[in-house]
Amino acid sequence: MKQNERVIICGGGPVGAVTALALVQQGIPVTVIESFEEPPKDPRAATLHPSTLEMLDTLGLAEGILQRGLHAPAFQFRDRKSQEIVAVFDMAHIADETKFPLAVQYEQWKLVRDGLAALEEYDIADVRLGNSVTAFSQDYDGVTVVTENADGELEKIEGRYLIACDGGRSTIRIGLGVFMSGFTWGERFLVLTSMHDFAANDAYIYRNYVLDPTEWCAVFKVMGDEDQGIWRTLFPTSEGELDADLLSDAGVTQRISGLRPDMDHNDILHRNLYTVNQRVADRFAIGRIFLAGDAAHLNNPLGGLGLNTGIHDCMNITKKIGDVWFGRAEDDVFERYHRQRHQLATEFLQSVTIENKKRIEEKDPEVIKANQKVLRENSEDPAKAKTWLMRSSLLDSVRKEETIE
């Protein structure tokens, strides 16, 4: 294929796969370069919000997700010590605002699988798994990337644009020298997966935030690799705790038995530790190269917004590429991509996720009481619940995006 006849996508994770699909459905050829031979199944994003379901619906992916995912029409806040349910936010309050007034619990590797399967239907989709981008450049006419396969063979590929969907350690962002402003939290998050049925035994629903000044946690259900239904519990760790201790049988038992005294490490199917960042790239558009997803912004996972906002980036940039490709717009629209998505990542994504973390870990008893009152009032009053849900489901963010010039 000649230069300028395709868009190159570095990274075939969830954002890369959906980006590719959004382009080929407009008739724009893509080459996707992905290091992995198949999507890793580590427990990361699991919640798709209404705004994202709407977008995936336009690409034909939502129906399968709704069929195969777990429907979560509400989420819950509870107090860990008293086990009192503080608030339940029912997404029926936004039923007049969206076709999908629910969240769907759907592991990100399944979204990648669906996206890559859908791409197989398109001759203009060239997907190269097991290949990594090792170098890249751009000039007035296009972009060039160098890829390397498992045998060390190098290949040069040319295109009109390059989209960096290559995650938090983005080769492209680092190669461009784009800084990620923000900070990294001192503690890390530990995710433990088990078959213990928190709904049947403990009156949890599928998405739960458990407030506690000493050790808060989040409890979620997903379908699991074999659709067996599994539960993820997410705990903070203390600064200075060693990986080996945290992931040891004793470390895992200490955390899970604190939540359920009858559980220990034998109940745990998977244990994973994550570094937690709050960072936004200083530039999202650099000439013919665009950053999207974790390559552009990182946040703590409370609220389940990282992947969702990554999909929102991809819908924005692919629409603009389509407009320029088919002569409906000039390439100055790419500056607007930066302005829109950078502003929302900075003002919205960072503030909501930091707020979520502060609320769940609050230590001052008076503030805890006040926070719980606010949660209760907001969940019980339909108008307030709607306002809360419009924000947490990113519908507000989508509407705000349209107003950013």
Ligand SMILES: Cc1cc2nc3c(=O)[nH]c(=O)nc-3n(C[C@H](O)[C@H](O)[C@H](O)COP(=O)(O)OP(=O)(O)OC[C@H]3O[C@@H](n4cnc5c(N)ncnc54)[C@H](O)[C@@H]3O)c2cc1C
């Ligand atoms: C514990 C946890 C829970 C989370 N829960 C949620 C949630 O509920 N909802 C939510 O929205 N978000 C959640 N997130 C965040 C979410 O996982 C990320 O935002 C999401 O993975 C971003 O997708 P991405 O495609 O941008 O990047 P990634 O998933 O990191 O994918 C990047 C891809 O690029 C490939 N790649 C990298 N470098 C190269 C290269 N040089 N050449 C070729 N390929 C390359 C990688 O192999 C990878 O497949 C959570 C994160 C964590 C850690």
